[in-house]
Amino acid sequence: MSHQFRDRSARAMFDLHYGPNMTPMVDVVMVILIFFMASAALLGPEFLLRSSLPRQGAGTDAGEMVTLRVRLVGLSAGVTIDQGTELLMPLEAAEGVIASRLSLLGPDRLTVLIDPEPDAPYDRVVRLHETCARLGVPRVGLVERSSATPRTP
Numbered sequence: 001m002s003h004q005f006r007d008r009s010a011r012a013m014f015d016l017h018y019g020p021n022m023t024p025m026v027d028v029v030m031v032i033l034i035f036f037m038a039s040a041a042l043l044g045p046e047f048l049l050r051s052s053l054p055r056q057g058a059g060t061d062a063g064e065m066v067t068l069r070v071r072l073v074g075l076s077a078g079v080t081i082d083q084g085t086e087l088l089m090p091l092e093a094a095e096g097v098i099a100s101r102l103s104l105l106g107p108d109r110l111t112v113l114i115d116p117e118p119d120a121p122y123d124r125v126v127r128l129h130e131t132c133a134r135l136g137v138p139r140v141g142l143v144e145r146s147s148a149t150p151r152t153p
Contacts, residue, residue, distance in 0.1 A: 065111045066101060067143070068094060068128060070120040077124045091124065095131050107136050115143035 006012075069080045071088060078088035081097055089097075102110055112132050116125045125142075132140045 064101065064105055064109060065113060066098065067113045067115055068098075070114065070116040070124050070128060072117065072119045072121065077121050079124075079128065091127055091131065094128065095135070098132060098137065099135055102135055102137060107138055110137055111139040111141070112137050113141050113143050 067082055071078060071080060073088055078090055079094040080088055081094065098112065114125060114128055114132075116122075129140055
């Protein structure tokens, strides 16, 4: 009685191979898919905020420019309005001031510049920008800070 053993030569193993191994390709596709899904989740609403940087020497033709400085004092972050006042107010109070100036001037005559200090929390800057957009201020910009600009206390 003869036992037939399976042939384990290279030729026999090649004949049993029915196509490319799909496992590494599926793994790579899944990693790429997870990467794109995670990067799409990181694009939050601040990516969609319309903003601009003011040009040097450019001003509003017929209107008022309001500068909102976002500052961090101690553990609390707040907003100071224009450069003359140093009164730190919460974002809700700044919303009231913007709304009152908007009702006095109208949306076509008001420009709001947001000037965040380097240590200001970024979420406060985004919330202030969203507040201006919600109130209907069409011209909202960010103040660009150069490294040569001295920081005022």
